[in-house]
Amino acid sequence: MTAHTKGSGGDGMKWVGRSIRRLEDPALVRGKGRFTADLPAAHWVRFVRSPNAAGTIKGITAPDDAMVITAADIKGVKKITPMLHKFSYRPVGQPILADGEVRFVGEAIAAVVAASEEEAEDIADLVEIEIEDALPLVDSRAAVADGARQIHAEAPGNVILKGEVKTPGFDEVWAGAAKIVKIDARSNRQNATPMEARAAHAAYDSITGRITLHCTTQMPHLMRTAIADCLGMPESDLRVVAPDVGGGFGQKMSLCAEYVLVTWLARHLKSSVGWTEDRRENLIASFHSRDQYIALEGAFDKDAKLLALRADVLSNVGAYSCFPTTSGVEPLMAMAEMPGPYDVQQYQCVARGALTNTCTMAAYRGVSRPVITFTLERLMDKAAKAFAIDCIDIRRRNLITTFPYKSATGLEYDEASYRQTMEMAVEAINVPAFRARQQLAREKGEYLGIGFATFSERTGYGSPAFAARGMAITPGWETVHVTVDPSGFVEARIGSSPHGQGLRTTLAQIIADEIGVPPGMIKVVHGDTDTAPYGWGTFASRSLVISGGATLIASRKIRAKLLKIAGHMLEAAETDIVLADGKAKVAGTDREVSIAAMAREAYTQTHRFKGEIEPGLSESGTYDPPGTFSNACHVAIVRLDPETGHVRIERYLVAEDAGRIINPMIADGQVHGGVVQGIGNALLEEIVYDDSGAILTANLADYMPPTAHEVPPIELHHMETPSTQSITKAKGLGEGGTIGPPAAIVNAINDALTPFNVEIDTIPATPQRIRALLRNAERAP
Amino acid sequence: MKPAPFVRHVPRSLDEALKILADVAGDDGRILAGGQSLVPIMAFRLAKPAHLVDINEVEGLDKIADDGKALTIGARVRHAAFHKPVTGNPLGALLAYVARHIAHYPIRMRGTFCGSLAHADPSSEWCLTAATLDAVMVAKSINGTREIKAAEFFDGIMSTHLKEDELLAEVRLPLLPADARFGFYEFSRRAGDFAMSASLVTYRLDGGKIVDARVGLGGAEASPRRIPEAEAELNGKAAGDAAFRAAGEAASRAIEPLVDHQTDADYRRDLVRVVVRRALEHSLT
Numbered sequence A: 001m002t003a004h005t006k007g008s009g010g011d012g013m014k015w016v017g018r019s020i021r022r023l024e025d026p027a028l029v030r031g032k033g034r035f036t037a038d039l040p041a042a043h044w045v046r047f048v049r050s051p052n053a054a055g056t057i058k059g060i061t062a063p064d065d066a067m068v069i070t071a072a073d074i075k076g077v078k079k080i081t082p083m084l085h086k087f088s089y090r091p092v093g094q095p096i097l098a099d100g101e102v103r104f105v106g107e108a109i110a111a112v113v114a115a116s117e118e119e120a121e122d123i124a125d126l127v128e129i130e131i132e133d134a135l136p137l138v139d140s141r142a143a144v145a146d147g148a149r150q151i152h153a154e155a156p157g158n159v160i161l162k163g164e165v166k167t168p169g170f171d172e173v174w175a176g177a178a179k180i181v182k183i184d185a186r187s188n189r190q191n192a193t194p195m196e197a198r199a200a201h202a203a204y205d206s207i208t209g210r211i212t213l214h215c216t217t218q219m220p221h222l223m224r225t226a227i228a229d230c231l232g233m234p235e236s237d238l239r240v241v242a243p244d245v246g247g248g249f250g251q252k253m254s255l256c257a258e259y260v261l262v263t264w265l266a267r268h269l270k271s272s273v274g275w276t277e278d279r280r281e282n283l284i285a286s287f288h289s290r291d292q293y294i295a296l297e298g299a300f301d302k303d304a305k306l307l308a309l310r311a312d313v314l315s316n317v318g319a320y321s322c323f324p325t326t327s328g329v330e331p332l333m334a335m336a337e338m339p340g341p342y343d344v345q346q347y348q349c350v351a352r353g354a355l356t357n358t359c360t361m362a363a364y365r366g367v368s369r370p371v372i373t374f375t376l377e378r379l380m381d382k383a384a385k386a387f388a389i390d391c392i393d394i395r396r397r398n399l400i401t402t403f404p405y406k407s408a409t410g411l412e413y414d415e416a417s418y419r420q421t422m423e424m425a426v427e428a429i430n431v432p433a434f435r436a437r438q439q440l441a442r443e444k445g446e447y448l449g450i451g452f453a454t455f456s457e458r459t460g461y462g463s464p465a466f467a468a469r470g471m472a473i474t475p476g477w478e479t480v481h482v483t484v485d486p487s488g489f490v491e492a493r494i495g496s497s498p499h500g501q502g503l504r505t506t507l508a509q510i511i512a513d514e515i516g517v518p519p520g521m522i523k524v525v526h527g528d529t530d531t532a533p534y535g536w537g538t539f540a541s542r543s544l545v546i547s548g549g550a551t552l553i554a555s556r557k558i559r560a561k562l563l564k565i566a567g568h569m570l571e572a573a574e575t576d577i578v579l580a581d582g583k584a585k586v587a588g589t590d591r592e593v594s595i596a597a598m599a600r601e602a603y604t605q606t607h608r609f610k611g612e613i614e615p616g617l618s619e620s621g622t623y624d625p626p627g628t629f630s631n632a633c634h635v636a637i638v639r640l641d642p643e644t645g646h647v648r649i650e651r652y653l654v655a656e657d658a659g660r661i662i663n664p665m666i667a668d669g670q671v672h673g674g675v676v677q678g679i680g681n682a683l684l685e686e687i688v689y690d691d692s693g694a695i696l697t698a699n700l701a702d703y704m705p706p707t708a709h710e711v712p713p714i715e716l717h718h719m720e721t722p723s724t725q726s727i728t729k730a731k732g733l734g735e736g737g738t739i740g741p742p743a744a745i746v747n748a749i750n751d752a753l754t755p756f757n758v759e760i761d762t763i764p765a766t767p768q769r770i771r772a773l774l775r776n777a778e779r780a781p
Numbered sequence B: 001m002k003p004a005p006f007v008r009h010v011p012r013s014l015d016e017a018l019k020i021l022a023d024v025a026g027d028d029g030r031i032l033a034g035g036q037s038l039v040p041i042m043a044f045r046l047a048k049p050a051h052l053v054d055i056n057e058v059e060g061l062d063k064i065a066d067d068g069k070a071l072t073i074g075a076r077v078r079h080a081a082f083h084k085p086v087t088g089n090p091l092g093a094l095l096a097y098v099a100r101h102i103a104h105y106p107i108r109m110r111g112t113f114c115g116s117l118a119h120a121d122p123s124s125e126w127c128l129t130a131a132t133l134d135a136v137m138v139a140k141s142i143n144g145t146r147e148i149k150a151a152e153f154f155d156g157i158m159s160t161h162l163k164e165d166e167l168l169a170e171v172r173l174p175l176l177p178a179d180a181r182f183g184f185y186e187f188s189r190r191a192g193d194f195a196m197s198a199s200l201v202t203y204r205l206d207g208g209k210i211v212d213a214r215v216g217l218g219g220a221e222a223s224p225r226r227i228p229e230a231e232a233e234l235n236g237k238a239a240g241d242a243a244f245r246a247a248g249e250a251a252s253r254a255i256e257p258l259v260d261h262q263t264d265a266d267y268r269r270d271l272v273r274v275v276v277r278r279a280l281e282h283s284l285t
């Protein structure tokens, strides 16, 4: 099934749509990947972190001969202060090292610099920090309660932002509803847990005075802009390189204070400085996500048609606001996208971000969507129960089927297949056979359940979508430079910054089809601000759509120019020329010229073009699309052990539509990985704070990502509804896998729990939580 | 996550090991066996031993011997040694079944039986085995040899009555009667994780009735131990659902539950009820 990358076989077959092997893998699978932590450095940093969640720093005592940097040493360095111009946003600043006050356990207070990581850690052990405790606020509800201690002077009531929407006519429709169904959903806190934790390495060049910062990031250009801003240095004096990056999942799309400090140190010491985060630091002090309470009500007519939704979103954003998205990233996405794949035109929502004495929140794969999909899909199942109809039936009555569709929050949905993918999943899982098996099992005292999740995923959105949030930094577009060099090999320099997604391969497939050379001759270059065009990096299921679109635009320009050159060299009309297999041919003749020969001509024989063709063979394309919606239906079948509360997933099925698929193998890999993270979200992974603000899950024995044992085989079914909002017709799919599992799995658990008359609306649905519900039911008279 | 500085000693003989241990014990010296518990703790700097006495090269500590009365397990015997039965006595099958539940394969290749006992994690399968079967620990130091009964060995979470300068040189597990039955069950959220409760049971049937019942419980209290209340529900009863349920209930009531963020007291009691009953059910398969 997997094709090679060397030649197309000369049969005019397209590269797009084929499962060619990933061009990035030969290095990675041989252990030849190059990661930030592999670089040697003259100095190493160890951060001394706050053991207290809240308080005032009274003293820092360091050993006499040690180099220990504190806030007092970096007075000129600006705080990280992201900004939103809407939603009553209160800008709060994060000092690079805690300055006078600490606001969460793990906040960096001092940086120890030594000749090795080991020595730095030894010295860090000897640094004494004296803190006068303040009352920590850990839970978001406590933080926004009346009279709560204020964590930042700038944010009264600890509310950093508040978004509100209400459609005209809402009250009237609400009042006329036949039934109101309600859910109080709780999503506990997660850590994205990339395999490679954070790392930075900054080196000073004594000749140019420039700094090269290698770091594990999803957005190298924005790191350059932000760090140069913090340090007040010319941006051109800073080169940021993202070498191989061992997973990001959103955790690496925010600016970390640590990277600013490492860069400052390299300038200060005029030397090289490295920092490699350990797993404990990553779990307590990188970024967290998904800590939300959502109260959602649905108003239905007598036929179980959803008329209106009312939501109250409270997102725990932690101690500071993440840059560049700000802590609006979760609550505002929840507000904008809550209605999901359902036809509902009346909507009211209040979404707040609560500052607390916990690690700062940032985006994590899917951002709010796993939580809102969980909430909405639980609501639909509850509504089905309330109307005594089937959970599939209620979705049939409510899924959007006509396009384009304008949502209650003003989003324009392009054509998708909400209904079709669900029917595909329903058919593939064979619901009647399952129901029969479930019945038999119950008679034996065994409890099986089935759960569905349908959702839409907003992907590939450009600057207008981000501008709607009022962000001071508004990402969106991407630029790609495609060059055919004089030897006929192709290089594409891109502003996206893939870190495992296989973009080097998929973009090469797009280029290959346009200009007629095989992917093996195409190099996609990214991640180095000195060589890549300014771009926004890789996040938000955007790179294939946006960078892919820019690649297509640039490639088409190259193609047009190649046709001109070929016309010139072969003395034929451009319209008669076919580009394929590394050659231009005049259709129906044996006249041909290789692309290498044309490339050579384009640089070295330009006098022959008589001024009609510009010299060189290099073009650029920029793309800034409105956004396109992928969709999927996930189905889980689970086995519940009511005595222990344990849940085993027996079967997991995904029917997915991400528009045109460039490389099916890579697409499947994205869905698989996403589903695994979603399983963690549904059942296992939870960052737990105690009341003092200390983290009880600071290692991978206590914080539990799923292992291979907990992951069932994942069955994939695809549909392709080509996007009208994306010039490659592709939709994004990087996050989709993660979005469905909490809803599908917890719906399945609730289906299994039906005979016990209890419901769980909390993720992760841990055995302890499930047992508590069952125990209460057993005890009830 | 880099350990604090330490000096590593690599003795070749038991005498040499005991001598070094006597020298460094007072100066924060620790034995290093498989390193599967000690090294992570050092990486977290929860332990900062100044000296490590690495016993991996000490001759004679790698023996497993069955003398017809007991199975003797030396300090260098790894978990993986038990993957296949080490004796034809039912004890061999018991150990093989239990061993599979310890961590993951790579950890079983390094971690040692005696190291598990010395480390005394409340959830350790070997600690549970030692407590259930009334093992005898053989501790050695330059001052001589001391035998400690399992019931007097464990001293709460990750703590034992071994002295600083003592090496747990071997453990003696009494062989089981030829007609002994055993059952084991443990619960954890992910495969290979430490058990949130585990139970090991052995008994014989005499005229269809249970005799010599041993019900061991691990991961539920600060130290693993036998639960006499559960054993009382079994002795003299027919091996079956009624007695098994009663034993589970009795154990669930008898414990002083350990509590952590994923297991409150009620949930621990729920788990104990289940693991004891399921271990007993397993004994019938």
Ligand SMILES: Cc1cc2nc3c(=O)[nH]c(=O)nc-3n(C[C@H](O)[C@H](O)[C@H](O)COP(=O)(O)OP(=O)(O)OC[C@H]3O[C@@H](n4cnc5c(N)ncnc54)[C@H](O)[C@@H]3O)c2cc1C
Residues within 6 Å of the ligand: B030, B031, B032, B033, B034, B035, B036, B037, B038, B039, B040, B075, B101, B102, B103, B104, B107, B110, B111, B112, B113, B114, B115, B116, B118, B119, B121, B123, B124, B125, B126, B162, B166, B167, B168, B169, B192, B193, B194, B195
């Ligand atoms: C991911 C992971 C999962 C695990 N899961 C489980 C599990 O499910 N069940 C389980 O039981 N264990 C589990 N373990 C622990 C593992 O079984 C260890 O091997 C065992 O606990 C300790 O044995 P060791 O030989 O590695 O001892 P070490 O780590 O070398 O030492 C542990 C302690 O015992 C002391 N010590 C060691 N040997 C002696 C001796 N002969 N005399 C005196 N003191 C001694 C050491 O000084 C140290 O204090 C797990 C470990 C890991 C890393």
